[in-house]
Amino acid sequence: MNDERLKILEMLENGIINAAEANELLSSIDKQKQSMNVQDTVHAKEETGKKKGKFLKIKVDDNGGRVNITIPVAFLKSTLGSSGVNKIIDKSLNHVDDEVKDSIDIEAIIACIENDFTGEIVNIDADETKVLISIE
Known part of the structure; x- marks a missing residue:
């Protein structure tokens, strides 16, 4: 009482x-x-x-330039599919060293998108190249 x-x-x-x-x-x-x-x-x-949607964020800082991309995950799922995600990541890493590119598992990134993962997926800091891929 x-x-x-x-x-x-x-x-x-x-x-x-x-x-x-x-x-x-x-x-x-x-x-x-x-x-x-x-x-x-x-x-x-x-x-x-007021739930905010999730975003795939790709940040690349390389001696060849900078890339900063933010794409809604819902858009990726509904419109682009896995081949679209693959193309976006590939173009984002255009100036990055092949060794760094090869170390990124795009299938794992696609699985994270499909399974509603939130957080950092890729964080590479090698010599003059920095790559950060996350879902926030």
């Missing part, structure tokens, strides 16, 4: 209020709690509705 209800019952016991007044006060507490629960539910639904 919460403190408010206990106080009302103590006031009733001590004769400060009568049974009808105690009932009215207890009812008002119940209504207030119901109103708060409804507000909490509405607020929770609003927060859920």
Whole structure:
């Protein structure tokens, strides 16, 4: 039993209020709690509705230039498919050393996209080349 209800019952016991007044006060507490629960539910639904989509982020910093690409994962899944992802990653790594390119497992990246993975997938820092691929 919460403190408010206990106080009302103590006031009733001590004769400060009568049974009808105690009932009215207890009812008002119940209504207030119901109103708060409804507000909490509405607020929770609003927060859920504001979900942001995930993005595939590809960042390449190389002595040949910089690439910074952000693509919605939903777009990749619905429109491009795995061959499109492969092309995007390949073009992003255009100036990167072949050894670095070969160390990137594109199939693993595609699997991460398909399985709704969130986080860093590739992080390469070799000599003058930096490659970061993540889903955020």
